[in-house]
């Protein structure tokens with residue numbers, strides 16, 4: 001693929017370069033991520049309001065828009081909803097998987113039906129692994145290092161949790177799965193990276209308890225007979241909740257100190273925000289609850305009626321061919337771009353990797369491992385190195 005000469009292109013920046021640059025005022029104020037945009041985390045995800053503005057202002061119906069660093073892929077759906085065609089490329093298989101979900105969404109009814117069936121087949125088996133000596137189901141375990149300090153259960157009525165001293169049964173339930181070897185997680189690969197607290201010696205067993213891995217395996221098994229569209233939605237629901245199922249959920253202490261009615265002793269549940277780390281005081285959360293919470297989030301965001309799937313190809317050589325509405329390509333963009341027909345796209349709206357600061361593949365390693373993908377770490381890193389000296393390269397717009 002070749003690009004139009006720089007003199008034929010307009011370059012703009014999302015971020016004002018000087019105080020007199022008023023273009024920023026044209027962008028609608030981004031809201032918080034809601035609906036489909038809020039369903040799954042992705043590092044560097046950009047607000048859809050700004051993307052929609054760009055698509056509407058800079059392109060017309062029928063145009064082909066490209067993002068060679070697709071990320072969450074939210075832009076793909078926004079383009080197609082506006083009758084543009086779209087090319088998305090990303091080295092991260094998760095990115096293409098997420099965009100594929102957006103372009104082929106199950107209806108709320110069929111996703112709901114699948115959730116009911118999954119609940120009937122595995123929820124009890126999962127919940128039973130969290131049963132306390134009083135017959136209740138634990139929602140959270142609070143660990144300090146290797147010591148289980150408190151067990152939380154939800155009351156039958158009311159919102160306040162009940163906090164219990166761990167019993168022998170709690171300790172035995174944990175020990176039953178202590179050496180569990182996961183069936184579906186492929187071996188995670190980590191590098192030395194102080195920014196996200198990863199060490200090459202870490203394995204999946206550092207991040208999850210055996211009980212959590214066994215319950216995740218049960219969930220994945222229960223997805224196996226669904227058609228591809230639903231299976232993808234279910235697996236992405238799992239990846240979306242996997243951080244919360246891990247030992248990386250930290251405990252927030254002392255937040256209420258100094259506040260009215262607060263003595264600072266209350267412990268709150270933090271969340272898995274970014275990176276891998278092993279907080280000493282951490283929670284182990286009931287895997288079924290984590291899955292169920294994320295599933296409800298997606299359920300609310302799905303269209304009530306099933307929409308026709310968009311026609312999607314993964315072949316860069318066919319970009320611009322009639323009959324196809326989108327191309328989602330899992331590749332190093334430097335290879336994919338070379339295969340695309342010259343001048344086949346009219347608009348590029350992209351947001352390259354943030355130099356060497358955010359290792360997207362490492363951060364998505366957990367998700368990719370659950371999805372069964374292996375990833376091309378080396379190619380991503382070489383791009384980071386190439387970019388080390390590139391500045392002001394955030395959201396770049398090139399229009400022919």
Ligand SMILES: C[S@@+](CC[C@H](N)C(=O)[O-])C[C@H]1O[C@@H](n2cnc3c(N)ncnc32)[C@H](O)[C@@H]1O
Nearest residue numbers: 044045046069071072090091092332333351353
């Ligand atoms: C800043 S993120 C894009 C975020 C996106 N704009 C969004 O709203 O979600 C940059 C993306 O570039 C991808 N990337 C890194 N190296 C790449 C390469 N060599 N080829 C294609 N994509 C690459 C990363 O996987 C990451 O998804």
